[in-house]
Amino acid sequence: MPRFIPVDSPVTIELDGDQLQAREGEPVACAVLANDQLIFSRSPKYHRPRGPFCLTGACAQCLMRVDGIPNVPTCRTAVKPGMRLERQNAMPDVRIDLLRANDFVFRDWFNHHEFMAGWPIAEQVMLKIARQLSGLGVLPERPAEARQPAIIEEHELVVVGGGAAGLAAARQLSNRGVSYVLFEREAQVGGRLITGAEAGQPAPWNAPARVGAEVVGLFADDGKAFLAVIEGQRLHLVFYKRLLLTVGGHPMLPTFPNNDLPGVMSGRAVSTLIRRHGVLPGKTIACVGELSEARSLAELVKGAGGTAVAVGAEIERAHGLRAVNAVTVKPGGKIACEVIATCGPLSPAFELAKCGGAEVVWNAQARCFVVQADARGQTVNPTLFVAGEVRGPMSSSAAAEQGLAAADALAGGAGAP
Numbered sequence: 001m002p003r004f005i006p007v008d009s010p011v012t013i014e015l016d017g018d019q020l021q022a023r024e025g026e027p028v029a030c031a032v033l034a035n036d037q038l039i040f041s042r043s044p045k046y047h048r049p050r051g052p053f054c055l056t057g058a059c060a061q062c063l064m065r066v067d068g069i070p071n072v073p074t075c076r077t078a079v080k081p082g083m084r085l086e087r088q089n090a091m092p093d094v095r096i097d098l099l100r101a102n103d104f105v106f107r108d109w110f111n112h113h114e115f116m117a118g119w120p121i122a123e124q125v126m127l128k129i130a131r132q133l134s135g136l137g138v139l140p141e142r143p144a145e146a147r148q149p150a151i152i153e154e155h156e157l158v159v160v161g162g163g164a165a166g167l168a169a170a171r172q173l174s175n176r177g178v179s180y181v182l183f184e185r186e187a188q189v190g191g192r193l194i195t196g197a198e199a200g201q202p203a204p205w206n207a208p209a210r211v212g213a214e215v216v217g218l219f220a221d222d223g224k225a226f227l228a229v230i231e232g233q234r235l236h237l238v239f240y241k242r243l244l245l246t247v248g249g250h251p252m253l254p255t256f257p258n259n260d261l262p263g264v265m266s267g268r269a270v271s272t273l274i275r276r277h278g279v280l281p282g283k284t285i286a287c288v289g290e291l292s293e294a295r296s297l298a299e300l301v302k303g304a305g306g307t308a309v310a311v312g313a314e315i316e317r318a319h320g321l322r323a324v325n326a327v328t329v330k331p332g333g334k335i336a337c338e339v340i341a342t343c344g345p346l347s348p349a350f351e352l353a354k355c356g357g358a359e360v361v362w363n364a365q366a367r368c369f370v371v372q373a374d375a376r377g378q379t380v381n382p383t384l385f386v387a388g389e390v391r392g393p394m395s396s397s398a399a400a401e402q403g404l405a406a407a408d409a410l411a412g413g414a415g416a417p
């Protein structure tokens with residue numbers, strides 16, 4: 001019973017020949033999880049089972065072959081009626097993959113650069129075998145569609161990310177009569193305000209935004225900075241004068257034995273499934289890690305009809321062969337569960353800021369790399385501002401305050417060339 005909010009007009013999709021019911025437009029990964037399927041593929045080297053961890057397009061654990069195209073991130077792909085899904089990298093089947101023997105034979109050591117190297121015939125044979133057995137899927141069954149030319153845009157001020165910081169900035173810019181364009185990659189603005197399990201966060205508010213528009217790169221052409229934005233299958237090259245990045249972060253996977261098993265998910269992935277999609281990924285969910293988020297997530301799990309265990313405990317290892325069936329925590333010992341939700345801060349998504357010339361430094365206290373900026377969010381590049389979790393772990397209220405401060409600076413002319 002993973003789906004606790006029923007689908008009104010379900011559509012049918014196909015997974016390895018089986019018919020599944022899904023909600024049109026929801027992420028494919030969500031539809032697959034809602035059908036009690038945790039294993040999405042096998043890893044290309046050790047053939048260990050794989051299942052979604054982040055649900056934000058950051059971990060590559062949910063790749064499948066979709067309508068004949070390999071390696072599609074199913075957490076970033078919307079369900080369409082009749083869609084055909086296939087699991088990858090398994091022989092003969094993702095449930096009983098004979099190549100999983102790799103994981104037992106080479107339990108402690110396997111260096112593919114040295115294995116049989118120096119024995120010319122054995123090396124050639126091994127190379128041929130390895131190429132057949134490894135890799136990510138097989139080539140697409142049809143050629144790629146012809147690309148349309150990019151659309152060129154120019155804007156004075158661009159905000160990227162419609163979470164707590166981005167929305168606070170947008171509201172302040174509107175209040176001060178400053179025009180801007182806000183890009184949000186999800187179908188709806190709100191970020192963790194509508195998907196997270198944080199206690200006491202502000203209620204979500206709205207702002208005009210171009211939703212479903214994902215910024216995939218930041219470049220400079222002849223000294224003019226521009227963003228590469230994918231919107232509606234079309235590439236937009238967005239030139240700007242000033243830029244505010246409020247792009248948040250990526251869930252961090254804690255280190256523990258079996259942390260790659262299907263059923264190990266970030267706390268935010270589990271809260272997103274519950275709050276946005278009405279899906280409970282397992283009946284019993286261990287909410288481990290940072291205590292206040294774990295407690296809030298446990299409340300969400302209970303409200304959705306599930307059972308929360310090991311709330312805020314320190315994880316020692318996950319158990320299971322194909323997927324999680326138990327967790328060992330301190331204190332508590334071994335506890336049966338179907339999903340392990342790892343709660344804790346995100347790792348800042350500094351990639352765009354770095355491409356824009358910002359300084360990225362190691363923060364020993366937060367144990368992650370953060371973007372350096374002054375109190376107003378201005379980086380060493382005077383036209384580039386940052387706010388929210390891209391600067392380091394913080395509550396959504398603190399992120400909103402940073403967004404507001406950055407908006408005030410931008411409205412006052414800071415960063416003007």
Ligand code: FES
Binds near residue numbers: 060
């Ligand atoms: S990339 Fe899809 S679950 Fe992480």
